Amino acid sequence: MYTQAMDIPDDSGKKLAAVSNAPSDREAAFEARIDADGRIEPQDWMPEAYRRTLVRQISQHAHSEIVGMLPEGNWISRAPSLKRKAILIAKVQDEGGHGLYLYSAAETLGTSRDQMLEGLHSGKAKYSSIFNYPTLNWADVGVIGWLVDGAAIMNQVPLCRCSYGPYARAMVRVCKEESFHQRQGYEALLVMMKGTDEQRAMVQDAVNRYWWKCLAMFGPPDADSPHSAQGMRWGIKRISNDDLRQKFIDATVPQAKVLGVTLPDPDLKWNEARGHYDYGQIDWAEFWNTVEGNGPCNKERLATRVKAHNDGQWVRDAAQAYARKQKERALKEAA
Amino acid sequence: MNTPALKDWPLWEVFVRSKQGLEHKHCGSLHAADAAQALHMARDVYTRRQEGVSIWVVPSVAITASNPDDKGELFDPAADKIYRHPTFYEIPEEVGHM
């Protein structure tokens, strides 16, 4: 999963009818359960804002998994060996699975698969901006595994303790599967780094292009994330954007050293007093520009996704026609 | 330009037995046209790493759930029947494990 922009406002969730008008004792029970670090389940009463926030976040998360298949999927037919091809297919298939777990979790909140797909395909719903950048060469595939999935893992692990039960359970499954994603990417890069100068240069180039975008995956700085405090209060978010970003940087610097690449930030240096790495300025204008649809691949990604969905319509129709026929036949035989 | 999605594919709940001798456990849900397809998809979605040796799929509409608002009446009566638990009974130490 790739949750950078999960509290980016979009339209999903707005159409949900108010299920209940919050009698205060129910609200108190909800708050008490949150305070006790308890879990909320689909049938439990919950404030509309909590439900809406979750629908938006979980569906953005699901969309990110689904769109996330595209940049890597481009490389399945061009993987450098049968082994790498098999690995990449398995990873991309996992991402599809992650999307499905998450769509199911969102559906327990009263939205439908149909509504969510409509949101994605019409461009109304958001997904992680990292996938709106191109994968130019094979090293990009390794860097996505190492850094993009690595950042995703940082984001996802705390979500396993999310207050909403179905989301937390989906995240547990996802996290179990993500570790292979990061390791295969890092290992593919290690192999390239043992190759020719040209291969090493490819890895460095890919790191240079992806590093800052990965840091932006954690979302805007805490000071500029108005929804964050409420998300923390509700136990949806457990660690702030900036803290997660710092954790990711601290974990990644030693990995880059072992790999033998430099991270493209002249301000990146160990701060003894803080016990963390200091880092430079992220280009937030570029980030928001991409979120708003103007990144290098936004249009292409969406078009590919919509085409895949439309091209699959006959399969969905056929499956349904078959199911209907079987049912009719069974009824006739019973009669 | 968008074709309809999964409007008419019903929802199924998936239960997986992780190994012979253990119970089937609920692990999630999915949309499928019929039971056979649901089983097929459940295999792909929930058992890519040998997580199971057996799968059940049940139409979600077939499940009747207790109402969380009735939790009090439904489950509380058991709370004062502490004599249903072995720890209610004091047995001399020399008897050992019982």
Ligand SMILES: [Fe+2]
């Ligand atoms: Fe994923």
Ligand SMILES: [Fe+2]
């Ligand atoms: Fe992944």
